[in-house]
Amino acid sequence: MADALSEISLTRRTVLQVSGGAAALAVLPEVVGSAYAQAPTEGARDAVEVSFTVNGTATDLRVDPRLSVLDMLRERLSLTGTKKGCNQGACGACTVLIDGKRVNACLALAVMYDGATITTIEGVADGETLHPLQAAFIEHDAFQCGYCTSGQIMSGLGCIREGHASSAEEISYWMSGNICRCGAYPGIVAAVAQAAKEDRT
Amino acid sequence: MRPFEFQRATSESEAIAAAAAGARYLAGGTTLVDLMREEVETPEKVVDINRLPLNYIRATDEAIVIGALARMSEVAANQDVRRLQPLIPETLTEGASPQLRNVASIGGNLLQRVRCPYFRMLDAACNKRVPGSGCSAIGGLNAGHAILGTSEHCAATHPSDLAVSLVALDATLLLKGPRGERAIPVTDLFRLPEATPHLEHTLEPGELIAEIRIPNGPYARKARYLKVRDRSSYEFALVSAAAALHIEDGLVKEARIAAGGVGTRPWRMNAVEAALLGKPASRISYEAAAAVSTEGTRPLSGNGYKVKLLPATIVRALEMAGEVA
Ligand SMILES: Cc1cc2nc3c(=O)[nH]c(=O)nc-3n(C[C@H](O)[C@H](O)[C@H](O)COP(=O)(O)OP(=O)(O)OC[C@H]3O[C@@H](n4cnc5c(N)ncnc54)[C@H](O)[C@@H]3O)c2cc1C
Ligand code: SF4
Ligand code: FES
Ligand code: FES
Numbered sequence: 001m002a003d004a005l006s007e008i009s010l011t012r013r014t015v016l017q018v019s020g021g022a023a024a025l026a027v028l029p030e031v032v033g034s035a036y037a038q039a040p041t042e043g044a045r046d047a048v049e050v051s052f053t054v055n056g057t058a059t060d061l062r063v064d065p066r067l068s069v070l071d072m073l074r075e076r077l078s079l080t081g082t083k084k085g086c087n088q089g090a091c092g093a094c095t096v097l098i099d100g101k102r103v104n105a106c107l108a109l110a111v112m113y114d115g116a117t118i119t120t121i122e123g124v125a126d127g128e129t130l131h132p133l134q135a136a137f138i139e140h141d142a143f144q145c146g147y148c149t150s151g152q153i154m155s156g157l158g159c160i161r162e163g164h165a166s167s168a169e170e171i172s173y174w175m176s177g178n179i180c181r182c183g184a185y186p187g188i189v190a191a192v193a194q195a196a197k198e199d200r201t
Numbered sequence: 202m203r204p205f206e207f208q209r210a211t212s213e214s215e216a217i218a219a220a221a222a223g224a225r226y227l228a229g230g231t232t233l234v235d236l237m238r239e240e241v242e243t244p245e246k247v248v249d250i251n252r253l254p255l256n257y258i259r260a261t262d263e264a265i266v267i268g269a270l271a272r273m274s275e276v277a278a279n280q281d282v283r284r285l286q287p288l289i290p291e292t293l294t295e296g297a298s299p300q301l302r303n304v305a306s307i308g309g310n311l312l313q314r315v316r317c318p319y320f321r322m323l324d325a326a327c328n329k330r331v332p333g334s335g336c337s338a339i340g341g342l343n344a345g346h347a348i349l350g351t352s353e354h355c356a357a358t359h360p361s362d363l364a365v366s367l368v369a370l371d372a373t374l375l376l377k378g379p380r381g382e383r384a385i386p387v388t389d390l391f392r393l394p395e396a397t398p399h400l401e402h403t404l405e406p407g408e409l410i411a412e413i414r415i416p417n418g419p420y421a422r423k424a425r426y427l428k429v430r431d432r433s434s435y436e437f438a439l440v441s442a443a444a445a446l447h448i449e450d451g452l453v454k455e456a457r458i459a460a461g462g463v464g465t466r467p468w469r470m471n472a473v474e475a476a477l478l479g480k481p482a483s484r485i486s487y488e489a490a491a492a493v494s495t496e497g498t499r500p501l502s503g504n505g506y507k508v509k510l511l512p513a514t515i516v517r518a519l520e521m522a523g524e525v526a
Pocket of ligand 1: 090226228231233269301306362
């Protein structure tokens with residue numbers, strides 16, 4: 001059984017490589033991406049020393065220059081709350097705060113941000129007490145599958161901090177860097193609006 | 202992503218020397234990292250310029266001067282820019298997403314690469330990616346492609362919104378290279394594809410965009426950017442127009458107009474500007490002048506709609522500019 005399974009996945013990988021990706025890429029970005037690109041540890045050239053403060057904890061690492069902040073968080077620091085959707089800056093699932101600003105972790109090379117302070121979804125709650133924006137997401141049913149949610153919350157924090165959360169229209173526009181395939185937008189907008197209001201009071 | 206050597210530049214001269222020796226500049230990385238991951242770009246060496254002191258915005262009576270490393274979001278939020286050059290914040294905010302704008306630099310924005318889907322498909326013919334391999338778009342899917350400035354070798358539009366407004370406003374670039382400094386109009390940065398679509402800009406090897414200078418013309422405050430697209434944000438333009446008007450006694454004294462989404466480079470609409478001079482600032486004059494914008498357009502199989510959308514977009518942008526108090 002296990003053998004049969006691995007054979008199937010091998011075959012699929014081979015097919016994808018042969019078919020060369022164009023159409024397949026659109027359908028299966030992650031599978032093709034991982035089949036194509038060498039893992040960032042292979043052929044590493046000149047690993048670079050970097051240090052970060054992630055969710056309040058200082059961390060020193062040696063990284064391949066190809067490593068994204070997203071892969072660093074997920075694969076080196078086991079912070080898998082930050083999600084990988086498109087890996088191309090087009091969906092917002094990977095949004096984190098770097099030095100207080102919301103950015104797409106997938107397009108950020110770790111080496112570019114040496115010395116930075118990073119906040120991920122794991123660093124938002126205060127112990128067991130949810131952040132008001134997290135609580136508002138639950139209250140407003142602002143998700144279905146939840147895949148986009150950590151990116152939405154991190155982006156929402158940025159949106160509120162930037163002062164772009166005064167109306168539903170403004171929130172929709174300034175949250176447009178976060179796609180929700182489940183279409184939970186009304187709840188997301190309502191949650192950000194509520195947290196923004198609480199932030200002001 | 203292919204392995205590459207990473208260098209962090211601590212001075213302009215160090216960065217320029219590295220780039221002159223073949224390294225690629227890395228600013229926000231929102232174009233370069235993306236294309237390196239797809240292996241559309243495969244630089245051997247990358248030089249990170251983010252620590253250079255090129256992140257500034259200076260306002261004088263004559264001009265706004267923006268360092269190449271100022272981020273799109275910072276420029277859009279700057280009070281001097283908003284007051285003296287409202288077109289720039291409007292244009293910037295209509296592009297990309299808040300997350301991308303927090304990272305994307307002004308210099309990198311001008312040098313972002315085309316969004317033609319075939320450019321990213323390693324198994325599709327594309328003269329821009331592999332010179333001489335052919336163009337998949339001209340006989341393929343080309344609804345998003347250009348109707349002005351195309352050649353039989355490439356028809357991809359220049360994707361930057363900012364470039365459109367900078368071309369309209371007669372902005373100039375300060376360049377620093379191995380052979381010293383020079384200033385060029387932003388318009389002159391971009392090449393037509395002609396027979397060499399892989400050559401996109403006129404920078405010499407190693408040349409760094411240091412800053413952008415935007416003159417505060419009398420038209421600068423009556424200026425608007427209209428971007429028509431498939432969804433209302435986080436999307437590239439189908440057609441866009443930057444329009445700036447200097448109106449006196451109800452007549453157009455000066456007009457600056459450029460269009461995006463239609464040309465292989467940002468397209469200044471000189472003939473439309475000329476047709477507006479001295480005319481009443483009204484829809485009738487705007488329509489008459491905008492009709493000239495389609496001269497010389499060459500639609501492909503899928504983008505004929507742009508020939509209609511272009512003048513309509515210019516008319517609406519002129520109306521918006523005329524309405525600015
Ligand atoms: C999903 C998505 C949507 C987008 N939507 C839009 C949009 O609607 N409108 C729009 O205009 N843009 C859009 N963009 C593009 C975005 O604005 C650009 O990627 C960004 O501005 C590039 O800036 P950067 O600093 O990240 O450049 P980088 O990726 O660091 O560099 C880009 C190029 O410029 C070169 N370079 C950078 N700085 C300099 C310099 N100072 N001197 C010389 N060379 C330099 C680099 O070597 C590289 O070739 C979008 C991007 C993404 C990923
Ligand atoms: S239009 Fe230009 S970028 Fe697109 S396939 Fe043709 S040559 Fe390549
Ligand atoms: S995973 Fe980063 S934007 Fe989609
Ligand atoms: S909740 Fe499923 S993608 Fe947003």
